Amino acid sequence: MGVISLRLKDREFRKLKNSPRWKVRTNQLLHVNFYNMAWEFLMVKFYKAGKLSLTGLASKMGMSVGETIMTFSHKQI
Numbered sequence: 001m002g003v004i005s006l007r008l009k010d011r012e013f014r015k016l017k018n019s020p021r022w023k024v025r026t027n028q029l030l031h032v033n034f035y036n037m038a039w040e041f042l043m044v045k046f047y048k049a050g051k052l053s054l055t056g057l058a059s060k061m062g063m064s065v066g067e068t069i070m071t072f073s074h075k076q077i
Helices: 010-017 026-048 054-061 065-074
Strands: none
Touching: 026 054, 054 065
């Protein structure tokens, strides 16, 4: 398993620390959120570059095409 270490500005750290899930499992929260955001960012980047079709994007995201369209339209992508 790889390890990622990062430094946060005080403002970002306070925002994270005030999260209701902070006390549950900070490591798990950070891991899952960053991984999901990075994966989503990469897949959208590939889609925008024409390296993935909408069907391919949906498949990589583990969603149906309809769910993918709704998810990214809500995020204004």
